[in-house]
Amino acid sequence: MSKTQKSLLALLSVLLVFFGFIVVRIGVVKPVSTAKVAMIPAGEYDSAVWGQYYPLQYQSFLKNAEMAPSPTGYGGSIKVQKSEMQPEILVNFKGMPFSKDYTEDRGHVYTMADLMETKRIGPASKGACITCKTPYLEKMVKEYGWGYASKPLSEIIDYAKKEHGSISCAQCHDPATMNLRVINPAFNEAMERRGIDVSKASREDMRNYVCAQCHVEYYFVPGSFQVVFPWDKGFKPAEMYAYYADKPNNFQGDWEHPDSKVQMLKAQHPDYETYITGTHGKSGVSCADCHMPYMRKDGQKYSSHWMTSPQKHLEESCGQCHNQGKAWMSERIKTIQDQAFEMQHMAGLNVAKAHEAIKKANEAAEVDQMKLAEARELVRKAQWYWDIVAAESSMGFHNPDQVITTCGQANEFAHKAIEAANKAAAIDTL
Ligand code: HEC
Ligand code: HEC
Numbered sequence: 271m272s273k274t275q276k277s278l279l280a281l282l283s284v285l286l287v288f289f290g291f292i293v294v295r296i297g298v299v300k301p302v303s304t305a306k307v308a309m310i311p312a313g314e315y316d317s318a319v320w321g322q323y324y325p326l327q328y329q330s331f332l333k334n335a336e337m338a339p340s341p342t343g344y345g346g347s348i349k350v351q352k353s354e355m356q357p358e359i360l361v362n363f364k365g366m367p368f369s370k371d372y373t374e375d376r377g378h379v380y381t382m383a384d385l386m387e388t389k390r391i392g393p394a395s396k397g398a399c400i401t402c403k404t405p406y407l408e409k410m411v412k413e414y415g416w417g418y419a420s421k422p423l424s425e426i427i428d429y430a431k432k433e434h435g436s437i438s439c440a441q442c443h444d445p446a447t448m449n450l451r452v453i454n455p456a457f458n459e460a461m462e463r464r465g466i467d468v469s470k471a472s473r474e475d476m477r478n479y480v481c482a483q484c485h486v487e488y489y490f491v492p493g494s495f496q497v498v499f500p501w502d503k504g505f506k507p508a509e510m511y512a513y514y515a516d517k518p519n520n521f522q523g524d525w526e527h528p529d530s531k532v533q534m535l536k537a538q539h540p541d542y543e544t545y546i547t548g549t550h551g552k553s554g555v556s557c558a559d560c561h562m563p564y565m566r567k568d569g570q571k572y573s574s575h576w577m578t579s580p581q582k583h584l585e586e587s588c589g590q591c592h593n594q595g596k597a598w599m600s601e602r603i604k605t606i607q608d609q610a611f612e613m614q615h616m617a618g619l620n621v622a623k624a625h626e627a628i629k630k631a632n633e634a635a636e637v638d639q640m641k642l643a644e645a646r647e648l649v650r651k652a653q654w655y656w657d658i659v660a661a662e663s664s665m666g667f668h669n670p671d672q673v674i675t676t677c678g679q680a681n682e683f684a685h686k687a688i689e690a691a692n693k694a695a696a697i698d699t700l
């Protein structure tokens with residue numbers, strides 16, 4: 271090595287150490303207390319066993335059992351019927367299970383209890399329903415592949431042993447390495463169709479992917495009940511609607527509405543899709559940044575595993591990037607949610623009116639069937655645009671701009687549906 275090379279190398283090392291230090295200081299790379307990887311066997315689904323090795327994460331995980339209303343009045347961790355605030359749910363989901371029982375979600379430790387309690391399941395329910403409720407999914411997939419999805423739910427529930435059946439550490443961590451992992455094959459398959467190999471994902475992406483294996487829109491393939499995420503054309507409401515329009519895997523819809531006689535779609539908690547197309551998603555802020563902020567205890571830094579409303583720890587969740595203070599953040603969340611709720615509720619009520627208008631037109635003595643078919647397509651679309659907002663968990667916060675626009679579109683389609691229905695039956699609305 272020449273003298274110049276040597277001094278260049280020395281300079282480079284100094285620079286590396288210096289910038290490495292800066293990077294750590296400003297928090298781009300967040301060092302976290304990493305307890306040494308314990309010897310947890312594959313197939314251990316009891317969080318308490320993992321908790322012996324990772325007590326800080328486990329203690330915070332246990333808090334998922336806490337139940338409290340949300341400070342903004344939306345969301346929260348207590349089981350209340352959503353139809354109390356939104357009676358239009360009873361009309362819009364008429365003839366399908368969500369009109370019987372549709373409660374606010376609560377913590378991860380309740381997934382199996384809530385699955386067994388809900389009036390939405392019955393003797394005809396299939397194993398597919400368990401996909402996002404339990405780490406036993408890993409075992410079922412190994413044993414049956416997608417075959418578990420079409421087995422009776424009653425049989426599959428015994429598989430997910432009741433006492434440790436709900437979401438636990440194994441859902442997101444490989445026991446041998448503690449690396450983040452996804453166990454739901456539907457997520458890997460959907461990403462593969464988008465040209466993304468999840469096994470090569472960065473750590474940052476995995477901080478979203480572990481959540482996106484469940485907090486997403488999906489449908490069941492007719493016959494096999496295989497779970498599929500409708501992402502082939504994109505994550506936006508219009509792109510997912512266009513995907514469904516092609517009748518993928520012969521999927522026509524979730525049920526026929528008894529009033530309007532339309533094959534409808536039921537949107538399911540599209541949290542990832544909504545967030546990823548919003549400001550935070552596009553800026554690389556992950557689900558874990560807000561819902562699993564870094565905490566400190568006895569000088570040790572760890573990720574909170576209490577996956578709940580960030581309102582319970584705004585300083586830790588938002589304060590790492592926003593310095594406007596707790597009151598500002600709390601006010602922003604409440605304002606965004608109030609606006610989203612108002613628009614969403616209005617759209618939902620208009621969709622309900624559209625179902626009624628189509629029913630009335632259908633009962634008329636003379637009806638223009640072409641016009642009525644147009645009205646039916648419009649109410650189907652209106653309800654999708656409304657539901658993709660209503661079924662999302664954050665009441666607009668994950669993507670405020672898109673949510674308001676989508677509600678505006680839902681309102682427009684609902685009005686057009688009513689207009690077309692009235693025209694079809696020559697009902698004079700003037
Ligand atoms: C829903 C997914 C999920 C579940 C369930 C989960 N974790 Fe984590 N865990 C994460 C994420 C995300 C991180 C952050 C990883 C990163 O940034 O590299 C993490 C980080 C960790 C770390 C690394 C140190 C830290 O605090 O950041 C440990 C240890 C850990 N989890 C233990 C557990 C234990 C024990 C359980 C069960 C009681 C558990 N996890 C359940 C998602 C999960
Ligand atoms: C295995 C599927 C699954 C995974 C993985 C998962 N969730 Fe959930 N999550 C659920 C289900 C199901 C519920 C509703 C449970 C209930 O009401 O019984 C829920 C509820 C929640 C709630 C509401 C809690 C409350 O108190 O109201 C939050 C917040 C949440 N999840 C965030 C996350 C985040 C963040 C991640 C990733 C780090 C994640 N979840 C990963 C399935 C999952």
Ligand code: HEC
Nearest residue numbers: 340345346481485541542545550556557560579581663664
């Ligand atoms: C920029 C911060 C931020 C990011 C990123 C974020 N969230 Fe949220 N999330 C929030 C806020 C704020 C709320 C509203 C909480 C409330 O109503 O009290 C919320 C609400 C939720 C809820 C409903 C909680 C309840 O009380 O019922 C779920 C579930 C959820 N988020 C999941 C996710 C998932 C999954 C991701 C990633 C795909 C994600 N969030 C990304 C901030 C965030």
Ligand code: HEC
Nearest residue numbers: 549550553555559560580587588590591592599602603670
């Ligand atoms: C890891 C960094 C990060 C975290 C954590 C974070 N934000 Fe942000 N936030 C951003 C960035 C980046 C933007 C976009 C650029 C800007 O407006 O400064 C943004 C934009 C916003 C906006 C304006 C855009 C919009 O979507 O309405 C609000 C409001 C906001 N954040 C609130 C919050 C709240 C409340 C939390 C905690 C629940 C939070 N943020 C957590 C980085 C973050």
